[in-house]
Structures are given as C-alpha cells and as structure tokens.
Amino acid sequence: MSGIGVRLRQERNRLKLSQSALGAIGGVETNAQGNYESGARSPKTSYLLRIAEAGVDLNYVLSGVRTDKSNAVHEGEGAGLKPVVDSHLHKVTDQLHRNLYGLIDALYQMAQLIEARSNDTLDEQAKAELDNMKAEAQSLAQASVRLIFVTSKLT
Incomplete structure (x- = not known):
C-alpha cells in the first residue's frame, strides 16, 4: 500500500492542496489523509471517487500509470x-x-421540546439542566447561521 500512499501524496502536491484540503474533499479528517499517504491505512472507494472529482488521477494513484488527461494538466502547471x-x-x-x-x-425543535419539558418539571435541578441544554442548542443554531453566511461568500 505504500506505493499508493506515495502516489497519492504526489497527486495532492501536483494539485497544490494541503492534506487537510484533500482530506476535506475526500470526506476524511487530516489524520486519515496522512495515514493514507503514509500507507498506514487504505482509502475507501467513496474517498477515491470524491478526490477523483477534484482532479486526482486515480489511474496513477492505483497503478502508477498516468492518464493522458492528467499529464496535460501536470505539464500545464x-x-x-x-x-x-x-x-x-x-x-x-x-x-x-x-x-x-x-x-x-x-435545534429549533429541540429547544421547543426542552422548553415544554422544562415547564412540566418541578425539579429545579432538572429545570436548570434543561435550560442549559436549550441555551446550548440556541447557541449552536446561531453559530450555524453565521457559518452559512460566511461560507456563502466562498462561491
């Protein structure tokens, strides 16, 4: 598997991508990408298909033989x-x-259910825990909205 890992790293470098960037494209964490490149783990088919869509020459990664299309991109910088x-x-x-x-x-539905449950609970400790969970759900929802706004600028 080490040959595949070396060629995977070469393809990542050819595309000028970091391990975390190619890992994100392939749907894996950076450490998994590193494990693939070191030969410690074998990539799954779903990962390979995703990175192929980003321009990785799978024929080269798997066999060591470049396809013509990949050579043209490689030579064209x-x-x-x-x-x-x-x-x-x-x-x-x-x-x-x-x-x-x-x-x-x-998260919105969870906050509503927690609020209803909190109103039905007489135990003050349980109410406090439910209120804390509701606040965290609302905070996550707000962070998600901010992330949508920020990532909308990428495309």
Missing part, C-alpha cells in the same frame, strides 16, 4: 484545475448549507 476545484467547492458548500439548515431546524 495546473491548467484547468481552478474550475474543477471551484466546482467541488460549490458542491461541498451546498452540501454544508443543506446540512446546516437541517441542523438549525432540529
């Missing part, structure tokens, strides 16, 4: 790479926004 990365950034941002909207909705 990143020619055509920006649209691929921008397209993937747009997809990831859209997915993040959908997930955050779902999270915000769930």
Whole structure:
C-alpha cells in the first residue's frame, strides 16, 4: 500500500492542496489523509471517487500509470484545475448549507421540546439542566447561521 500512499501524496502536491484540503474533499479528517499517504491505512472507494472529482488521477494513484488527461494538466502547471476545484467547492458548500439548515431546524425543535419539558418539571435541578441544554442548542443554531453566511461568500 505504500506505493499508493506515495502516489497519492504526489497527486495532492501536483494539485497544490494541503492534506487537510484533500482530506476535506475526500470526506476524511487530516489524520486519515496522512495515514493514507503514509500507507498506514487504505482509502475507501467513496474517498477515491470524491478526490477523483477534484482532479486526482486515480489511474496513477492505483497503478502508477498516468492518464493522458492528467499529464496535460501536470505539464500545464495546473491548467484547468481552478474550475474543477471551484466546482467541488460549490458542491461541498451546498452540501454544508443543506446540512446546516437541517441542523438549525432540529435545534429549533429541540429547544421547543426542552422548553415544554422544562415547564412540566418541578425539579429545579432538572429545570436548570434543561435550560442549559436549550441555551446550548440556541447557541449552536446561531453559530450555524453565521457559518452559512460566511461560507456563502466562498462561491
């Protein structure tokens, strides 16, 4: 597996991406990306398919033989790479926004349920814990809205 890891690192460097950036594109944490590149772990198919969409030459990573399309990009010093990365950034941002909207909705519903439960509870300690949970849910919802706003500027 070490050959795959070395070639994966070469592809990441060719695309001028950090381990965390390629890991994010592939849907894994930075440490998992490092493990793939060191040969300590084998990447899953879903990861490989995601990074291929960002321009990684899977044929090269898996076999050591570059495809013609990848050679053209490699020789052209990143020619055509920006649209691929921008397209993937747009997809990831859209997915993040959908997930955050779902999270915000769930947090809103959770806050309402906690409030109803808190009103029905006579135990003061339980009320305090429920109020704390409600405040944290509201804080997470606010942070999610801010994240949507900030990431909207990326695309």
